[in-house]
Amino acid sequence: KNQVEQSPQSLIILEGKNCTLQCNYTVSPFSNLRWYKQDTGRGPVSLTIMTFSENTKSNGRYTATLDADTKQSSLHITASQLSDSASYICVVSPYSGAGSYQLTFGKGTKLSVIP
Amino acid sequence: DARVTQTPRDKVTEMGQEVTMRCQPILGHNTVFWYRQTMMQGLELLAYFRNRAPLDDSGMPKDRFSAEMPDATLATLKIQPSEPRDSAVYFCASGFLLGTPNEKLFFGSGTQLSVL
Numbered sequence A: 001k002n003q004v005e006q007s008p009q010s011l012i013i014l015e016g017k018n019c020t021l022q023c024n025y026t027v028s029p030f031s032n033l034r035w036y037k038q039d040t041g042r043g044p045v046s047l048t049i050m051t052f053s054e055n056t057k058s059n060g061r062y063t064a065t066l067d068a069d070t071k072q073s074s075l076h077i078t079a080s081q082l083s084d085s086a087s088y089i090c091v092v093s094p095y096s097g098a099g100s101y102q103l104t105f106g107k108g109t110k111l112s113v114i115p
Numbered sequence B: 001d002a003r004v005t006q007t008p009r010d011k012v013t014e015m016g017q018e019v020t021m022r023c024q025p026i027l028g029h030n031t032v033f034w035y036r037q038t039m040m041q042g043l044e045l046l047a048y049f050r051n052r053a054p055l056d057d058s059g060m061p062k063d064r065f066s067a068e069m070p071d072a073t074l075a076t077l078k079i080q081p082s083e084p085r086d087s088a089v090y091f092c093a094s095g096f097l098l099g100t101p102n103e104k105l106f107f108g109s110g111t112q113l114s115v116l
Helices: none
Strands: A004-007 A010-014 A019-025 A030-038 A045-051 A056-059 A062-067 A072-077 A086-094 A109-114 B005-007 B010-013 B019-024 B031-038 B042-050 B053-056 B065-071 B074-079 B088-096 B104-107 B111-115
Touching: A004 A086, A010 A019, A019 A030, A019 A086, A019 A109, A030 A062, A030 A072, A045 A056, A045 A062, A045 A072, A045 B104, A072 A086, B005 B088, B010 B019, B019 B088, B019 B111, B031 B074, B042 B065, B042 B074, B074 B088
Parallel strands: A010 A109, B010 B111
Antiparallel strands: A004 A019, A019 A072, A030 A045, A030 A086, A056 A062, A062 A072, A086 A109, B005 B019, B019 B074, B031 B042, B031 B088, B042 B053, B065 B074, B088 B104, B088 B111
16 A cells, blocks of 8 residues: 655754654655645645656755655755744655556644744 | 635534535646545545546545536535534645646645534
């Protein structure tokens, strides 16, 4: 069964500090991996998307890494801001051929940035 | 900015009542998804459409849930009769070029459903 596990479940950091969120997946064969940011009361918003051949991708202060061999990804947030407080969801898409498109979602890491 | 629009934003209803949630996908997107999000399960796929044709609704309880796309600008998710265990946030998402490096996938703000 395809699964995505995220850690930690929740995290509290001081404003200005860096943090790293982890994602392990068992999806195979693998097409791409995304990180989403979900603010309270809002829908998820895409931060990065990586195919299996990519190792790293950045979006401003967000940098995602991917190791397809160990089936692990991380999201690194640099110089955190109060607005980074949100849930971060790792989403993996298996390769399922034409006509089918399934995403497997992690349960997210809830990040709180405090002053 | 183009966005996925969901209505209503919040819905409180009593057990047994019919609930209809609506979604206006982004113009030009050919794929529409319905997801349900709870604290325990996270995001779960209920159904999705491509070019208005239903491709997968295996995540939906068939006896009470139905999803339709009467035209390219409207997708609906209906629950009849509703039950307390249906309480969750329901998200609609639309996208195109899915599975490619240029894919676009956007979520609406969700409908918070509470069934009493």
